Amino acid sequence: MGRKIDLALGVLNGAVGDYLVRTDNGLALPMALHLHGEPVAPTPAALAAAYPEATARVVVLVHGLMNTEDIFAMPGGRDYGTLLRDDLGLTPLYVRYNSGLPIADNGAALSALLSTILGVYPVPIGEIVLLGYSMGGLVLRAATHAAALSGAPWLPRVRRALYVGTPHRGAPTERVGRVVSALLRAIPDPYTRLIADVADLRSDGLKDLGDADLRHEDRARRTLQVTLRDPQHPVPLLPSISHHLVAGALSDERWVRTLFGDAVVPVSSATGWRSLGEGLDPSRVKVFPGMSHAAIPRSLEVYAQLRQWCAAP
């Protein structure tokens, strides 16, 4: 029952989470660490109780739009976090957040949370691995951007970031939706305007996915254009971190990869290294044919690649 409520709240927050916060509604999810579905307060006592076998290497897992950390769950109670714990000794920290808020806000909140955790974690943290699924990858990038600007103490401990099905160059479906909504609104008919009103209720977080807007100032440059590429991304990947990109593709056929990607995120967006800055080694970009957006956060095949990247010195 609790798990179903959590999942429902995750969907609701992704859809209208910004409205819930604006109206001070109790259904809005605050950003917090979660373990076995329960929140873990960022205090020394709570963290020591939740992680009695805490290790100096941690992996921070961040879910995507309309999800909770449950999106990573595989049969048998395993997930990328527990597998990395068992295989490489990383302690998994699962972050739950309101995915309807602007990505920039969630990034800033995550940076603040990690700064707090750094000071109260049971053992000194030596390395932080970042693992984001879908929108979660953008939240991680927003967090590292905010941390770089503010000089947050956790950032120097991040050596690698793993992005799983993350739309680095935006999601065309959201951009198409934006244009359709504007067209409906332009038609002088009360019914089409009503449909546009309902469509525009979608959250800030969802709208941010259109162009992968990581900063508030990026949102101001939105245009009503159905472009499939975003060549001038203003927030490059931080050069101090080793970045690793995973993309799914419904098929190995070139036209399927180009048009549909993993059914939600085009391969070009999930592997958008051309627009993300210089120096991203192609060996750090992996495409998995036959892998949908729903399957990619809980696949042993994907995990094997993540493990290999995390095991590298």
Next chain:
Amino acid sequence: MTPTGKKRLLGLRALLEDVVEHGSSAVERVHRETAERTFAVLAAIPPVAGPARVVHDVHDAALTGVYGSIRLVNRAVGAVLTAVIEEATKPDRE
């Protein structure tokens, strides 16, 4: 019930009230704008323009009354539900 559970219950109540409030306002606007078109045509026909004006006024008054009543009842139900939730989650009842 935990404080989080109570907070969520009150949040659900508020959200449902918001949906009815904003939903009824949106439907009222569509209803009014759609009727406006018909009355605009009637107003352009001299023999029926006068009676149409009267019907238009009555229609608008009825529209305001009906949708306003929906929102009034919605807020009243919301207030009652808030009181019920507060009462049911008082510490001494747990």
